[in-house]
Amino acid sequence: MSPRQPFLHDLSMLLSAPMQAWSGQDGQIRAQGAQGMYVADTRVVGEAVLTVNGEEPEPLGSAGPVFDSVVRAVGGAYADPLLLLARRRTVGPSRVAEEISLRSDLPDEVTVSVGLRIGVDFSPMTAVKSGGPRVPLAPVRRGGRWVASSGAVTASFEAPGAVAVADDGGIAFHWDVTIPPRGRAQVGWSVDAADGQSPVAAAQAGGGAGGIAGAVGTASPQPLRVSARDPRLAALVAQAQQDLAGLRMSAVERPDDSFLAAGAPWFFTLFGRDSIIAARMMLPVDPELAAGTLRTLAARQGVENNPETAEQPGKILHELRRGELVLPANSHNEGLRLPPVYYGTVDATPLWISLLHDAWKWGMPEEAVRGLLGNLEAALGWLRDWADADGDGFLEYLDTTGHGLANQGWKDSGDSIRWGDGSLARGPIALAEVQGYAYRAALDGAELLEAMGRPGPEEWRSWAAVLAEKFRAAFWCRDGLGTYPAIALDADKRPVDGVASNMGHLLGTGILSTEEGDVVAARLMHPSLFSGFGIRTLDTDNGGYWPLRYHCGSVWTHDSAIILAGLAASGHSADAAHLAAGLLNAAEGFGYRLPELFSGRPADDGGPLPYPSSCRPQAWAAASAVPILLATLGLEPQGAGLLPVAAAGVPTPFGAFTVSGLWANGRQFKVDVDAEGNTAVSAAP
Structure with a gap:
């Protein structure tokens, strides 16, 4: 079988540039596909499989960085699952750490054998993306840590209290853990990694000298806060801000200037x-x-x-x-x-x-x-x-x-x-x-x-x-x-x-007359281009159309968001609201993390289908939450203020809402919007 680009849509992801961790929804990192822990463009952990008494815990579910499971290799005399395991994973710019907690409701003390197999794998991102062979590496012991390196990339592993055995492909950690009656116990491990030749690094906190928000002595931008009758809007904005924080990077030679990495994992x-x-x-x-x-x-x-x-x-x-x-x-x-x-x-x-x-x-x-x-x-x-x-x-x-x-x-x-x-x-x-x-x-x-x-x-x-x-x-x-x-x-x-979505990017540039803009807006919102969730990259009548073709039938989040902003800027506020509503519906189907792209199948055929190798998160997809939020408002800076320039009275797709944390000319503003789209702007105290 020829190598294949791995799919991502069913994986769990955590990141803090330049580190990222991809696993199954059960928290296990298996030696397959794109699963692993990465620093910049190199995977340093290709496997991290946890067992208790030789068996994998059985997953119950996950929420953010916590993966919950039940251990049935212990306490088998009871019908109910009385031994729970929680695997909490945290990712920082140079470290991934895991806290493994065991909680028992068994009446007696139990001792269990917790095992963790770490596969050390220094595959470059291009090899991962192409489904190429892995690059296993043998770690060596240095003090209390195990260290692997290749060129300028290094990774060091630590598991306090564990017995460790290394081989050519990684490390096996083992803990004997005693859990008191109806009590708890905890172990953990971590990997620290760095790439000394990467041209990009984590953004420095408090960077951005000579920027905008601090122009008149104000503090750095505060998080965007949304209060809305439709709770999905706040969920979308919160997820977007979390994702964008993880994508924030700096060039090595310009540590005070931050930018957003394009997307994880392929374009980090x-x-x-x-x-x-x-x-x-x-x-x-x-x-x-x-x-x-x-x-x-x-x-x-x-x-x-x-x-x-x-x-x-x-x-x-x-x-x-x-x-x-x-x-x-x-x-x-x-x-x-x-x-x-x-x-x-x-x-x-x-x-x-x-x-x-x-x-x-x-x-x-x-x-x-x-x-x-x-x-x-x-x-x-x-x-x-x-x-x-x-x-x-x-x-x-x-x-x-x-x-x-x-x-x-x-x-x-x-x-x-x-x-x-x-x-x-x-x-x-x-x-x-x-x-x-x-x-x-x-x-x-x-x-x-x-x-x-x-x-x-x-x-x-x-x-x-x-x-x-x-x-x-x-x-x-x-x-x-x-x-x-x-x-x-x-x-x-x-x-x-x-007939393609490209024409939508002309809206708001000024190159179209008013009449031409009307023609383009109508074509974009025709069912052959508008899927109900977003604007297809290519219309359904094209001989090359397929709803899961990368640029020829799929919906790209940022593409639709740019079009949305152009519709609003060119006076097509009702169309902008309709498109914003479609994107919010799509976001709900993806757990409020809008992906790089998704299927162009019609909304009346069911929920949005993922494009399975799509980046999650991707910078311009996550940032699209802002034009979606401000779809019908048309806010622009004017003097020292922030003014709505869209026509009032266009109903919002979200009902009434309030948003604070908007910035213009070094000042922060709050915007109150009623269900009919009437907008009031006030300066934050």
């Missing part, structure tokens, strides 16, 4: 596009992320033309890893081989420009903005001088190496850009949404340049106007339902007529 590092979009969604809640993300990416902005890495002057990177990334033939990008610092993205640069603009609007101090003006001008220069390789006026991409990303927008799998009959478009590809991003970036850049007294604002306004005119002439298609923007232009400059 800096991604330009993902980190920017997540930070932009979080601006009303955690504005420090925007400042940290902007500076982290600016520090690695392209300075030379290097086809092998896709670097170009002014370009923002795609992803950062400790070594070369190689994916096998069974992946979405067959034969992919990327360098440690890779710039193969067409959209991160315009998105970086707009994040800088939006962060400035939300209160990023002028001094901090001025510190990035050189990067802004370089990024704008990339739009003009490098992004349009053939001079047709559009941003496009083409991998010239043969082993880079064939598609370099957010739908970056090799089969994502399709004609209506399902056939694949041939590159160079000019994506529809990227033209919208560039249009918005040019205007945002012009506003910043003008405000900061720098030359060129009128040049960029003219550039944007020309782009909009060209877009209107080149991208529109027609089918039986009417007109709509094509997903892209192909190598022959033909509009690729696949």
Whole structure:
């Protein structure tokens, strides 16, 4: 059997960047699939199986970090389960620890043999993702700990009070545990791990100097708090904040600037596009992320033309890893081989420009903005001088190496850009949404340049106007339902007529007229694209549609959330509310942790199906809780205040609610919303 990418949907996950732990729902970590404990991009524990008297405890259930089970190898004379075991797992930035508690209601003292088999496995993440062979490692004893290392990655294990025996593949710990009558006993173990060559690390508490929330001497952002008649809303927001806290990282060379890692387990590092979009969604809640993300990416902005890495002057990177990334033939990008610092993205640069603009609007101090003006001008220069390789006026991409990303927008799998009959478009590809991003970036850049007294604002306004005119002439298609923007232009400059979610990203950029925005909104909410839970990546009439195809029929949480925000910004508040309600229904089906993507099957066919190898959590999926929460409010900073700009009187999809912990211009605000969508904003004391 050929290797397969492991599924994740039925696993339990805990993380605190750069550590993460994946197990079965019973808490056992078995030597299969993606189960294990990881530091950055290396798995250090591939097995952690617990037994009592030689038998595995029988699971009762789990809640967060606690896995409850019953031990039936003891007290078998009783019909009721009188010996319980709780396995509490905690994950920190460099340590995973487990507390194993035994609680007895037996009338007599009992002594049990608790065993724990630890498989030491130093497989790189790329090997795990491809289902490749494991890399077992023999630990050695050093003092009271067992230590394993490979290159710059080290892991040390400790189990106080246990007898330990090591072999080539790990360690067997054993405790003889005496439990008093109707009493308790406890043992535990831990692993500490580090990767000395990882370019990313845990974010430092209290970082973010020169950010937004602290601009006028306020404290760091406080957690978002929601009180709602619909309890699901608060559950979604609470889970999202917990997940985002676990994804918060810093570049090793910039420890004070934090960003969000793209997602666990596969993309637990800096991604330009993902980190920017997540930070932009979080601006009303955690504005420090925007400042940290902007500076982290600016520090690695392209300075030379290097086809092998896709670097170009002014370009923002795609992803950062400790070594070369190689994916096998069974992946979405067959034969992919990327360098440690890779710039193969067409959209991160315009998105970086707009994040800088939006962060400035939300209160990023002028001094901090001025510190990035050189990067802004370089990024704008990339739009003009490098992004349009053939001079047709559009941003496009083409991998010239043969082993880079064939598609370099957010739908970056090799089969994502399709004609209506399902056939694949041939590159160079000019994506529809990227033209919208560039249009918005040019205007945002012009506003910043003008405000900061720098030359060129009128040049960029003219550039944007020309782009909009060209877009209107080149991208529109027609089918039986009417007109709509094509997903892209192909190598022959033909509009690729696949009906896809990409058009939704144009809403709110300004590149569409009011009438065109109405057409796009109607098409997005048509049942061929709107599943009832979210917007499908590809419509059901396409020859390549399948509800569990990665970019060709599934629903991506962030995609729908961006569309939701665009609908609200372009005056389609009722559609935004409908979409927000669908996403909240989907969240309920996933325990309020919205995944990276899920099935595009219709909502009236049952609950949302997982895409089984989807990241959980993923930064832009978790951050989507904010646009869902603020779906119909359209809040924007104005002066020192925070004002709703959406039309009043659009009923919310959640009923009445109150949200506090929103930030603008260094001040914190509370928003009260009644069931009809009428909004009152007040400054927090």
